[in-house]
């Protein structure tokens with residue numbers, strides 16, 4: 274990257290870092306189960322809620338306990354189950370229309386990142402009915418109080434229950450982008466391990482590695498603060514200790530609870546300290562080909578960490594110490610390489626592939642440009658890269 278652009282990126286990131294203590298970060302109140310949620314809503318005298326989810330989740334019966342609890346509390350639950358992976362602006366508009374039509378007073382995003390993001394973005398639409406989504410792309414552009422948002426993650430991965438962001442995909446252009454502002458942080462999150470038990474194994478693997486990516490990218494970036502440092506380290510340790518158990522013994526509620534907690538901590542870390550190029554590349558693939566977000570991150574993570582090279586050695590060495598595979602007697606380089614190897618081993622143990630099907634070679638320059646635009650200048654990555662340099666990652670994961 275040329276020196277002027279690099280200086281611009283780093284100055285922008287330093288200003289953002291300096292502003293962190295001044296920004297209104299908050300964490301959602303955690304509820305343990307559906308009954309607590311129903312009681313809270315009743316207490317607030319909420320009469321109608323919009324449950325935003327997808328057809329698969331409903332078909333698995335995951336929302337039944339909540340529906341029952343709401344019914345018992347005398348709260349009308351309107352169901353919007355049209356969420357799709359990588360929710361589009363059209364679906365979000367439809368979701369907001371359902372909210373208005375049914376005079377709802379709260380959004381409940383129930384599912385993976387897509388359902389929670391759909392609910393968050395639809396809440397933005399309610400607060401800003403006349404502003405096109407694309408005009409709110411980026412950070413701090415919503416600037417309005419949103420309706421009450423409750424998030425119920427069914428995967429231990431995206432961390433959307435605690436983040437400032439909703440990821441949306443333009444229905445026409447397939448451009449995938451973030452809308453990030455403090456009112457998007459849900460007020461409440463229900464972390465109930467029971468509803469993650471029926472998650473298919475491959476999703477336990479990839480969404481869990483998405484959470485790992487959040488923690489690692491936040492940790493190795495230059496915008497770490499005390500709280501995100503603590504949360505990221507804690508998340509990394511919990512994930513290494515529990516992801517294999519959650520994958521191999523899906524009904525182990527202890528491991529499931531731990532993974533939900535880790536996902537929450539990792540979400541908390543990256544909402545303060547950002548992600549990095551793993552996410553930029555993953556988002557470009559999600560926008561273009563609908564590649565599942567967790568899968569893309571899980572596949573990419575070690576490749577990007579290797580490419581950061583010595584700029585990330587010290588932090589990765591620290592993470593290797595956190596998970597107990599290195600100590601201060603190792604050099605930073607040795608410790609970092611041990612950590613990257615541990616991530617690769619995790620991929621093998623969870624049957625995560627090293628390639629992604631469907632990427633077309635001729636699309637790569639455009640995909641890399643999209644990724645570069647997302648990352649620079651906002652993400653305080655350890656080593657800045659240009660679009661040309663980011664192209665390497667697409668070739669590394671291209672199916673032969």
Ligand SMILES: [Zn+2]
Nearest residue numbers: 431483487566
């Ligand atoms: Zn992610």
